Each structure stands twice: as C-alpha cells, then as structure tokens.
Amino acid sequence: MSRLELRNLNKTFTPKVIPVKDISLSVEDGDVLSLLGPSGCGKSTILRMIAGLEQPTRGQVLIGDRDVTNERPGDRNIAMVFQSYALYPHLNVRENLRAGLKLKKVxxxxxxxxxxxVSEILGLDDLMHRKPGQLSGGQRQRVAVGRALVRRSDVFLLDEPLSNLDALLREHVRADLKQIFSVQKAPVVYVTHDQTEAMTLSTRVAVLNNGYLQQLDAPEQIYNHPANQFVAGFVGSPQMNLFTLACEGNYALLGDFKTPLPDLPTMPPQIVLGIRPEHVYLTKADMTATLKGKVFLVENLGMHNLVSVKVPNAKGDPIVLRLLLPPELWANRELSLTLVPEELHWFDVESGDSLVRQ
Structure with a gap:
C-alpha cells in the first residue's frame, strides 16, 4: 500500500496567475481526501500535478517513498477517473476494463x-457486452471507476466524476462510490465543488480558496469548527448566517439585543458572528429571547422551511437572519428567537480567522 504526500506544491502560470500556492498535505492508505472549493481555487490543478499532467513550478509529489515529481504519468502507477468518463466508444464494457491491463501486458x-x-463490486455482470452508447450515465460512470480499480494502482484520482449526472442519479452513484472506497485501501483524492459529495464520501476534506489551503480536517470538524469565515460560509447548506457586528464591552450588538462575546485577549471594536440556520431556535418557555423579528420570506425545502426574518437594528438597516422551521404558515409572523452561545462562531473582521479555537 502507498502514501501520497504533497510538499510545498506550487504552480505559477504568470506572475498574476498562481492557481496553487504552497500546498502541503498527505493522504494515507484507506484515506479519502476531497479537494473542495469554488471554481478557480486550484483543486483540479493539484490533481493534474499528482497525475503528472502538469509540472509543478515548485514542490514535490511523493507516492510511498518515491519522489515522482518528474516522472511521466504512465510511470506513477496512478488511476484517474475523469468527469467525461473517457471510455472507448467502440469497445464493450469488458473490453474497456481489459484495455489498460493489456497495454501493461498483465x-x-x-x-x-x-x-x-471489480464486476462483482460494481454490479457490472449484466453489462459486460454493452458498449458505452448503450449505457446510462450512472452505468458509464461505474465502468469508468471499474477501469481504474482493475489497475490496482497506488493512488486513485477522481476529477468531479458525478458532475454530469442528474441529481437523483448522482445520489445513487455517490452511495456506490462510498462502498467502493471502503473496500479498496489505496489513497483516494477526490476533486469536487459539491460540498455534499465532499462531506459524505471523505475521511478528510481540504477546503481551498484562491490557491491556498484554508482548512484540512475531518468533515464533521470542517462543519462544526470552521477555521475561518470563508470555510464557514462555503460549507453548509443553507449557508451560515454571517454578520459584522459592533462590540460594546463584552457584548456584540445584534439588532437591538446584546450577545455575550467569548473570552478574548482583547475586545475588538467589531466582530463577525456566524450562526447556522439550524441553530436559530424559536423561543420556548424555558428559554431567554435573544432577538425578535418579522418573517418576510419563506422557502419550502420539503422537510423544512427556510425562513428569512428581518431583525430591527437601531444602528442601521435591519439584519436578515435565516433559520430552518417545520412546514407551517410563517409569512408575516413576528418571531421571538433564541441563540445558544455554544453554537455561535466568532471570526476576526480583518483576517477572517476563527477567534474560538477548538
């Protein structure tokens, strides 16, 4: 089994175009690492450098004890699954699975x-004599994954393999991939901009933005303890509420209410407060109201309604807070809301870094 390691990886196209900036991370045996971030953050460029399709400007790529930075793609013993499936259209499924092994003279x-x-793992037995044109999108994706698995490579690379599938099929194939990853033990690097894929498939997630690594951690840590404001806003659906608030003593001013600040070395004049929609509660008899507001927008999400509330603010425009509530008639209602201090996130206004270390 192998270990993938990236050391100070950098890719510079021009002085102003630097998609990857000093990325260092490792992927152990049995580890599924998702590279997650918006378009242009550098995740596909990192994958291409691991595969040998791009040459790093600086840094090293190591597989096991080998430095493969300057090796050709064919000499790295990696397997890659592309967004476009990349199957041979004139070959049937069995021939597609066999093609790479025949070239290696297995x-x-x-x-x-x-x-x-591989056919047993992926359920391909009934498809062996079909050509790609006779397969559905999900079946073609399973064949593409199977072609990677039969190679028994040291590292598996997947570049947004589900992005061409419709939502329902994507959910089904995602479940298939999770089972496949649990069976094979080689390191897996999975590139996606879809946070649901990253959170459900991965043992660890690397959140990228503008070429920099923002946070590398287990999915639950990424979600519950974001390292900075970018991670907090990017991971989570519906998106986290983020407000820049004035501070007064040991309190942040949220609308006409005061919210206690965490223990900080020095109290800043302003602070960024983050609250996930599921952590805003209707005030009950045993709770203390934190703020009040009026509903102005209700979005039906099926099991929940995403309710937007305008909270009065004596110092300016109303603050818009979004929360998840059971399906009911919420429009134009006045709500009394409660925030739990342990579920609040606090970030520095200038750097965006979390002010509460976990």
Missing amino acids: PTDEIEKRIAE
Whole structure:
C-alpha cells in the first residue's frame, strides 16, 4: 500500500496567475481526501500535478517513498477517473476494463480475475457486452471507476466524476462510490465543488480558496469548527448566517439585543458572528429571547422551511437572519428567537480567522 504526500506544491502560470500556492498535505492508505472549493481555487490543478499532467513550478509529489515529481504519468502507477468518463466508444464494457491491463501486458488469467472482482463490486455482470452508447450515465460512470480499480494502482484520482449526472442519479452513484472506497485501501483524492459529495464520501476534506489551503480536517470538524469565515460560509447548506457586528464591552450588538462575546485577549471594536440556520431556535418557555423579528420570506425545502426574518437594528438597516422551521404558515409572523452561545462562531473582521479555537 502507498502514501501520497504533497510538499510545498506550487504552480505559477504568470506572475498574476498562481492557481496553487504552497500546498502541503498527505493522504494515507484507506484515506479519502476531497479537494473542495469554488471554481478557480486550484483543486483540479493539484490533481493534474499528482497525475503528472502538469509540472509543478515548485514542490514535490511523493507516492510511498518515491519522489515522482518528474516522472511521466504512465510511470506513477496512478488511476484517474475523469468527469467525461473517457471510455472507448467502440469497445464493450469488458473490453474497456481489459484495455489498460493489456497495454501493461498483465497475464490474461490475471486480467480476467481482476475484471471478475471489480464486476462483482460494481454490479457490472449484466453489462459486460454493452458498449458505452448503450449505457446510462450512472452505468458509464461505474465502468469508468471499474477501469481504474482493475489497475490496482497506488493512488486513485477522481476529477468531479458525478458532475454530469442528474441529481437523483448522482445520489445513487455517490452511495456506490462510498462502498467502493471502503473496500479498496489505496489513497483516494477526490476533486469536487459539491460540498455534499465532499462531506459524505471523505475521511478528510481540504477546503481551498484562491490557491491556498484554508482548512484540512475531518468533515464533521470542517462543519462544526470552521477555521475561518470563508470555510464557514462555503460549507453548509443553507449557508451560515454571517454578520459584522459592533462590540460594546463584552457584548456584540445584534439588532437591538446584546450577545455575550467569548473570552478574548482583547475586545475588538467589531466582530463577525456566524450562526447556522439550524441553530436559530424559536423561543420556548424555558428559554431567554435573544432577538425578535418579522418573517418576510419563506422557502419550502420539503422537510423544512427556510425562513428569512428581518431583525430591527437601531444602528442601521435591519439584519436578515435565516433559520430552518417545520412546514407551517410563517409569512408575516413576528418571531421571538433564541441563540445558544455554544453554537455561535466568532471570526476576526480583518483576517477572517476563527477567534474560538477548538
């Protein structure tokens, strides 16, 4: 088994175009690492440098004990699954699975053994004689994954493999991939801009923005303890509420209410408060109201309504707060709301970094 390591990886196209800036991370055996971020953040460029399709400007790529930075893609023993499937249209499923192994001159009996194993894992037995044009999108994606698995590579790379699928099929194939990853033990690097894929498939998530690594952690840590304001706003659906608030003594001024600040070395004049919609509660008899506001927008999400509330603010325009509530008639209602201090996130106004270390 292998270990993938990136050391101070940098890619510079021009002085103003630097998609990857000194990225260092490692992916262990059995580890599924998702590179998550918006378009242009550098995640696909990192994947291409691991694969050998792009040459780093600086830094190293190591697989096991080998420095493969300057090796050709074919010499790295990696397998890659592309967004476009990249199947041979004139070959059937069995021939597509066999093609890469024949080029490597793997013995015929070994080829058939590997194909049988992968076919059982992916449920391809009934599709072996079909060509890609006779397959659905999800079936083609499973064949593309199977072609990577039969190679028994040191590292598996997947570049947004589900982005061409419709929402329902994407959910089904995502569940298939999670089971596949749990069976094979080689390091997996999975590129996606879809946070649901990253959170459900990964053992760890690397959040990227503008070429920099923002946070590398387990999915639950990324969600519950974001390292900075960018991670807090990017991960989570519906998006976290983020407000820049004035501070007065040991309190932040939220609308006409005061919210206690965490223990900080020095109290800043302003602070950024983050609250996830599911952590805003209707005030009950045993709770103390934190703020009050009027509903002005209700969005039906099925199991929940995403309710937008305008909170009066004596110092300017109303603050708009979004929260999740059970399906009811909420329009134009006045709500009394409660925030729990342990579920609030606090960020520095200048740097965006979290002010509460976990």
